[in-house]
Amino acid sequence: MSFVDIAHLTKRFGDHTAVGNVSFQVPQGSTLALLGPSGCGKTTILRCLAGLETPDGGIIEIGGNRVFDKVRGVDLMPEKRELGIVFQSYAVWPHMTVAENVAFPLKVRGVGAAERLAKASKMLETVGLKGFESRSATLVSGGQQQRIALARALVHEPRLVLFDEALSNLDAQLREQMRLELRLLQERLGFTAIYVTHDQAEAFGLADTVVLMNQGRIETAGPAREVFARPSSAFAARFFGMNVLEGRSAGAVEGTDRVVVTLGGRFGIEGVAGQGLDPTAGTPVLACIRKESVRVSRDAEKGSVPGTIAAMSFLGVAEEYIVDIDGVSLRAMQPAAGFRRGDAVHVAMAAADWIVLP
Numbered sequence: 001m002s003f004v005d006i007a008h009l010t011k012r013f014g015d016h017t018a019v020g021n022v023s024f025q026v027p028q029g030s031t032l033a034l035l036g037p038s039g040c041g042k043t044t045i046l047r048c049l050a051g052l053e054t055p056d057g058g059i060i061e062i063g064g065n066r067v068f069d070k071v072r073g074v075d076l077m078p079e080k081r082e083l084g085i086v087f088q089s090y091a092v093w094p095h096m097t098v099a100e101n102v103a104f105p106l107k108v109r110g111v112g113a114a115e116r117l118a119k120a121s122k123m124l125e126t127v128g129l130k131g132f133e134s135r136s137a138t139l140v141s142g143g144q145q146q147r148i149a150l151a152r153a154l155v156h157e158p159r160l161v162l163f164d165e166a167l168s169n170l171d172a173q174l175r176e177q178m179r180l181e182l183r184l185l186q187e188r189l190g191f192t193a194i195y196v197t198h199d200q201a202e203a204f205g206l207a208d209t210v211v212l213m214n215q216g217r218i219e220t221a222g223p224a225r226e227v228f229a230r231p232s233s234a235f236a237a238r239f240f241g242m243n244v245l246e247g248r249s250a251g252a253v254e255g256t257d258r259v260v261v262t263l264g265g266r267f268g269i270e271g272v273a274g275q276g277l278d279p280t281a282g283t284p285v286l287a288c289i290r291k292e293s294v295r296v297s298r299d300a301e302k303g304s305v306p307g308t309i310a311a312m313s314f315l316g317v318a319e320e321y322i323v324d325i326d327g328v329s330l331r332a333m334q335p336a337a338g339f340r341r342g343d344a345v346h347v348a349m350a351a352a353d354w355i356v357l358p
Contacts (some may be wrong), residue, residue, distance in 0.1 A: 003192045012056050031207045036214060094137065231355065272355055291333040294333075
């Protein structure tokens with residue numbers, strides 16, 4: 001059942017179209033991630049949803065209530081949209097205590113002081129900050145300030161919560177911890193969430209559905225696992241960090257969904273044909289494969305090809321390599337194996353891991 005419904009949303013800033021005719025739905029109780037590079041329009045969509053920006057066209061419905069409709073002249077104020085927002089900057093008020101910060105949305109809504117304090121205390125306990133009520137909101141750590149901002153967004157029990165790069169100011173370890181806690185908190189409280197991020201680990205770690213944005217339009221959208229496993233465009237493949245290599249089709253493999261591709265003149269691979277691909281021999285194509293799907297070893301195995309380590313980077317538990325195969329450079333990532341530049345290696349790649357795009 002759809003809880004958020006956005007249809008043909010458009011927002012311009014002067015001659016620049018920040019969001020162009022975007023439509024998507026968010027099922028009740030689920031999380032949708034708006035993912036993409038800076039300037040792709042994801043935060044603008046969030047601000048339009050919240051009522052902080054006025055779209056130039058389209059319809060926005062939240063919980064069956066139409067909060068914006070350009071044609072009908074509907075544009076509800078932010079406080080009438082029954083949602084919570086967690087911003088990238090925690091925006092805690094330094095002159096208030098932790099409890100006063102959290103209770104502020106209730107104060108705006110005219111809730112009495114005793115009830116405000118009780119609800120704020122309960123929400124602080126929910127986010128793991130019980131006992132912090134009387135502390136100054138700025139005399140706690142960044143992670144604790146993020147929890148304060150989250151508690152403040154949830155204290156009035158919104159059915160929809162918007163997150164705008166909400167974890168980006170935290171260190172890596174705390175960010176991972178907060179991702180898991182957010183997921184558990186959502187399951188416990190049952191709110192619907194829209195999460196804006198440029199970090200694909202956050203998007204896939206938090207969201208049921210991922211919408212990848214590119215220059216104000218939806219590049220691809222779908223269940224998180226499907227979007228990750230089968231990028232539908234070169235932009236998506238590059239954004240997700242895949243190898244994207246130019247080549248030419250050598251023809252389809254009869255009776256299968258696969259196509260043979262020649263890379264760099266002599267080096268050939270077999271991969272799964274993407275949507276809209278013309279497999280006719282000689283057609284220019286893009287062959288895409290994840291770094292993690294390129295296996296590098298010292299010994300030959302069935303189907304492997306010889307190569308040379310052109311560069312390497314030690315990442316702790318893993319190593320990343322650039323491997324030269326007949327003049328074709330492939331990036332690989334795998335558990336640390338101690339290869340060095342110039343080492344002769346063998347490279348194995350499964351046909352099912354290659355995606356061939358137009």
